[in-house]
Amino acid sequence: MIIESYFELILLLGGVLSFLLSMYLIFYPGNFFPNRILGALVFSWTITVFVFILHSTDFYLKHIHVYAVFDFFTLMFFPLMYLYLRNYLYRDIKKPHLQLFHFLPALFYLLVFMPFFIKSADAKLKMIQDGFPLWYTVSQTVFNVIIIIQGVIYTVFCLRTIHRFQYFRKKHLSKFQLSTLNWLRTFVFVNVILWVFGTTGAVLDILGIRLFIDLFKLFYAGLSLFTIILAIFTIKRPELFSESEDIINLVHINKASGLKSITNQNNQDFKVLSQFIVEQKPYLKNDLKMQDLVESTGITYKRISEVFNKNFNKSFYDVMNEYRLEEAKVLISKGFHREHTLSYLAEKAGFNSKTTFNRIFKKYTDQTPSDYIKNLEESAL
Structure with a gap:
C-alpha cells in the first residue's frame, strides 16, 4: 500500500x-x-x-x-x-x-x-x-x-x-x-x-x-x-x-430569586402549551401521549408534567379529556349525532373508545351522552 x-x-x-x-x-x-x-x-x-x-x-x-x-x-x-x-x-x-x-x-x-x-x-x-x-x-x-x-x-x-x-x-x-x-x-x-x-x-x-x-x-x-x-x-x-444548564441560567443570586425565575418559566411554558392546545387541537388524536407535546412544542417531558400538575392542577389525561368533552359538545350542538353514531362522534372528538367517552361525559355532566342529547333537544322545543 x-x-x-x-x-x-x-x-x-x-x-x-x-x-x-x-x-x-x-x-x-x-x-x-x-x-x-x-x-x-x-x-x-x-x-x-x-x-x-x-x-x-x-x-x-x-x-x-x-x-x-x-x-x-x-x-x-x-x-x-x-x-x-x-x-x-x-x-x-x-x-x-x-x-x-x-x-x-x-x-x-x-x-x-x-x-x-x-x-x-x-x-x-x-x-x-x-x-x-x-x-x-x-x-x-x-x-x-x-x-x-x-x-x-x-x-x-x-x-x-x-x-x-x-x-x-x-x-x-x-x-x-x-x-x-x-x-x-x-x-x-x-x-x-x-x-x-x-x-x-x-x-x-x-x-x-x-x-x-x-x-x-x-x-x-x-x-x-x-x-x-x-x-x-x-x-x-x-x-x-441540558436541563442543568437551563436551571443554572434561571437561578443566579439566591434561592428566593431562583424560585421566582422557575415560576416564571412555568408560566411561560403554560402559555406555550395552552396556545398549542387551543390552536392545534392535539387532543383530537385518539392515542395522544405527553411525548407528542414534547416533540411538538420543544418543552421537556419534565416541564410539561410540572405545568399540568401546578398550572392546570390536573393530570395530562384529565385536561385532554376535558377538551375532548367540549369538542363533543360542539359536535352535538352542530347536529353531528343525527347523521353519525355516538361511537363515531366520540372518535372525532378524540376519545379512543365509546366506553371512555361515556365515562368522561358522565363524570363532568352527570349525564350519559344520550341523556345529554335528549335534554338538549327537549329544551330546544
Missing part, C-alpha cells in the same frame, strides 16, 4: 484526527448521549474517508475480504445526523430503542451483499478483475439511490425539527442558545452541500462524464474538515440545552 499524493496524505492525517475525536466523543466521561451519537457519526465519516483513500492503492488486492464491507457506513450518515440533532434538542425521548429502525437500510445492505462477502478470496478477485455480476451492480445502484433519498428526507426532518423547536421555545432561548441553534442549522446545510457534491459525483460517474475537478475529492476533503470543526465545537459546548 503506497500513498501516492500529498492530498491523500493530508486526507489520511485528517482521518486519523477525526478518528481520535470520534473516540473522545463516544467514550468521554459523562452522561451526554447526543455526543455519543455525534461520535458515531464522526466515526462513520472517518471510515468512509479511509475507504476512499484505500481505493486508490493496492490495499484491496492484498486484503480482498475487506472490499465493500464498510460501504454500509454511508447509509448511516443522514440517520445519525437526524438522531444527533433530535436527541440534542429533545433530551427525554421515550423508547429510544425505536430509533434503531433508522438503521434498517444499512442492515439491509449487509444482508443483500452477504453472498459476495462469504465468497472465497479467489472468487472475489475474479469478480473485481472480470466484472461484477448483474445483481451486484443493480444492488449498488439501488443503494446509491437510497442514499440520495435519505439526503432529501432527513434534511427535511432536521430543518422541520429545528424550526418547530425554535418556534415553540421562543423567549425560552438565550442569545447563546439561539446562536447554537443557528449552528445546528448550519450543520444541516453543510451536510446538504457535501451530499450534493457526493451525489453529483456519483451520477456523473454513472453517466461516464468527466469534469475538470474531482467532486469526490472535494466531498471527502470537506467531510474531513467539517468533522474536525464540528467535534471541536461540541467539545467546547457539550451541555447547551
